[in-house]
Amino acid sequence: MKILIVEDQQRLGQFLKQGLSECAYTVCWVGTCREARDELADTNYDVIILDLSLPDGDGLQLLAEWRRSGFNEAVLILSARDTVEDRIKGLDIGADDYLPKPFSFDELLAHVRSLLRRQSTVKQTVITHRCVRIDLLGHTVKLKEQPVNLTSREFALLEIFMQNAGRTLTRSYISERIWPGLADTNLLDVYMSRLRNKLEAGLGEPLFKTLRGVGYQLV
Template sequence: MKVLIVEDQRRLGEFLKQGLGECAYTVTWVGTCREARDALAETNYDVIILDLSLPDGDGLHLLSEWRRAGFNEPVLILSARDSVEDRIKGLDLGADDYLPKPFSFEELRAHVRSLLRRQSAIKQTVITHRCVRLDLLGHTVKLKEQNIDLTSREFALLEIFMQNVGRTLTRSYISERIWPGLTDNNLLDVYMSRLRMKLESNPSEPLFKTLRGIGYQLV
């Protein structure tokens, strides 16, 4: 399970990263809004732990920005702002949980476990975007109600995009997920060409956007 910690206090950030890492979580710790945006654009996380008072912005504004963009990762606000009004505002803007500072690390772990259980219970098995319908259990894909035959690699590639609509996915991130350890950079281009041939029925309305030298985006 991957956890993103957004916390500008170095001592607390290092403590959380070490503590959650010892609990078998894969932890990324950043200290600014800019770094948090970059981290979430690069990959998805199972839980985000968000401080509100950051050196380059307000965590609530960052949370609101994420929700407007369609990012649905569970967010636990961890903040010294502990008034009822602060908690209500945070939850109304899209936070899934709120834990005031100071806190017990064991209580924090319990909150994280609760969010993970909740997320697992509601995880989608059928994902739709525009005219594409991907069934994770049935391992089928439909385009405008027409069945589309995909190989297992093509299906896995499409699933990554369907789980990250609107995000820029780097070439290295996609390749590591589909072909771990493989260094053939041309293979991704071949498979992207195949997906486009099968799913982009109208050239004037592309599904995939190429960002040269960076990666791809499902739009």
């Protein structure tokens, strides 16, 4: 399980990273809004632990931005802002949980485990975006209720986009997920062309947006 820590206090960030890593989680720690945005553009995380007072912005604004863009991963706010109003505001904006500072590490772990359990029970097996429907268990795809024939690689590629609709995915991130360890990303262009031919022709309008030199986005 992957956890992203967004915390600008160095001692606390290091403490959280070390403690969670010792509990067998894969952990990344960043200290600014910009670094958090960059990290989430490249990697999927199961839980984000988010401080609110960051040097280049407010954590609540960052969270609101994530939710508007379709980001639905679990977010635990960890903040010294501990009034009832602060907690209500954080939860209303889109946080899944709120833990005030100071805190017990064991309590933090319990909150993380709870969020991970919740994520696993609500994980979608059927995802719909516009007129495209993908069944992850049945391994089928429908466009306007008509079956679409995809190879296993095409299906895996579409699954990544459907799970991250609206988010910009970098070429390196997509390629590593589909062809682990293969540095050549030219294959991605080939498979994106095939996927577009099979979906956009039937839709009659663009489904994918190309961001030159960066990657792709399901729109």
